[in-house]
Amino acid sequence: MTSDAPADPPAERRRRSSGRITLADVAKAAGVSPITASRALRRDRGVGEALVAKVQAAADALGYVPDPAARALASSRSSHVAVLVPLLTNRLFVDLLEAVQSVLLPAGYQSLIGVTHYDTHEEELLLRSYMAHRPAGLIVTGFERSEAGSRLVASSGLPCVHVMETSTAPGVFCVGFSQHDAGYAITEHLVSRGRKRIAFVGAQLDARVLQRAEGYRRCLRDAGLHDPQLEWLDPRRSSIALGGELFATVLAARPDVDAIFFCNDDIAQGGLLAALRLGVRVPEQVAVAGFNDLEGSDQMLPPLTTVRTPRAQIGAQAAAMLLSLMRGESGVPHNVDVGYELVARGSS
Amino acid sequence: MTSDAPADPPAERRRRSSGRITLADVAKAAGVSPITASRALRRDRGVGEALVAKVQAAADALGYVPDPAARALASSRSSHVAVLVPLLTNRLFVDLLEAVQSVLLPAGYQSLIGVTHYDTHEEELLLRSYMAHRPAGLIVTGFERSEAGSRLVASSGLPCVHVMETSTAPGVFCVGFSQHDAGYAITEHLVSRGRKRIAFVGAQLDARVLQRAEGYRRCLRDAGLHDPQLEWLDPRRSSIALGGELFATVLAARPDVDAIFFCNDDIAQGGLLAALRLGVRVPEQVAVAGFNDLEGSDQMLPPLTTVRTPRAQIGAQAAAMLLSLMRGESGVPHNVDVGYELVARGSS
DNA sequence: CTGAAAGCGCTTACAG
């Protein structure tokens, strides 16, 4: 208060305490050292059961919440998991994300959700920014990324799980299904219904769409029905409106087409709505099939034949796999194939 | 190598260096102190222009990336912004989120996206967990939360922006529009089309749906057309399938209904598809209106009349507002009303 | 099974 203050400034002036309850407070209350308290709360092996209980009780009583920043700094590993998906406007990835979160959150991990917009350069920037946060692990969509992006992942040494596709490449962890086989299966279904001129309509043209297209081609070649003129590959983003446009385009160019396999349910739904508008009878004149079994497909007129893809299961299993990897468990399977399911409805 | 090692262990044994380029490395390369380097890189006032350039050059040359954990620990403020939305399966919130991210990411902030599932208890848990991460700011949906949740937000002292609704409560920052007025406007549109028995079909029944319902009631009272029997309030989650079910329910119970205002476009789309299935003519027998102008509404048969809600604008403005608040700017407006737009299409 | 020391990589006061 006066000018003849002590030469040594009072502790209060030097401290920057946030008022936060710290591990030291818990340790003091429990009558142990901070190190022991830290180990007890993390259930680190080597702490007596009684002590663990005592420390936990003290922590609960004080309402202690560990500081993730301090923990990350000291251990150089945060409680973040970076999850990269192409788009949130595709319900598929929302379902995937929900499942991932439902496993990661209870395990104490926060997801940093990054949207790449199917752009490998954007993905690279996100990866770079997320790496600075010392994430504990990574979940990425598919295998298509920039050279630098791949290097960032590899050189980080972080556990990484790839979702939506399968791979037997060494050292790669993934949960997905064969997009090629699913594309083959739905095409085969159309063939089995007696269709002869089956078109493929793809949008976005990401790796998975192209794999489905490849399955389509393979099936038609096997059936002796392949016609390269029956493919419409549009790089624009998949949407209901685009599906309507492409449906009209296909029928104008090739009125003899008797079936269309749309690479995704949203463009298939748009196709179905366009058929209604144009008076094209489905499935009598043209059978229609989609992919993914998105919301509303079972409500269309007629209901849409499609492939149900188990994205919730993919998300949950990928998160569980990542958890195992982050814990350093051994014997974690590398390549989990969750399969897919053909859903035949009225449109085919 | 031998057993007569020095009593003082070599530095290497004590260090836990992560190999990371640190601020100290940059400072050394630039020939300044770490403090100055820190200030220069953060463009903190009080560093000469020449020095800033020199430090930045050194940082760039070394590929320096600041450590968010260390920064958070030292400053007790992270580069995270917690963003809480009810659902990712509602495209509305995806659009909102995309806009938020597009403003926050370039400004150096990461979003922690929390999905509350319209559950105030879940929201409270998320809030508690996110607060431990010392976020720099908060974006939350609406004003409906648990007592404890509100207290967490208030006592944190963190800048917080509420989205989707408006409020003139003191100290509250929000970006949205009047859900009540929008509900009034679309109902008024149906009235202006000569409809007399206008039903309201609501799902989910969150605060905003109820505000739209209130606008609907007010409008019909003003028009002398209010009939409390014409409201269907269903707590289940909004979906295309539910819309179809409710459309059938309404017409079975009250075949005289000549218009339906669905609280959201997904149930309205389901209603339109059900009308097609049931052979109910829209708009001749029943006019149909939705809310939000979601994807596909313009593709329906007939195209859906709805209210376009500027969620991208809400997200962008809310993020910009939060940025201003986090920077401690003064004179930030409290209540931004971005309005809405009536979109009259063929269904009414 | 438990603990004293050091350190993770930054920033906040406090001086000059």
Add this chain to the structure above:
DNA sequence: CTGAAAGCGCTTACAG
């Protein structure tokens, strides 16, 4: 306008 000291709240080795 620049810097030496201390500290943010944890955990990692190292001992015992």
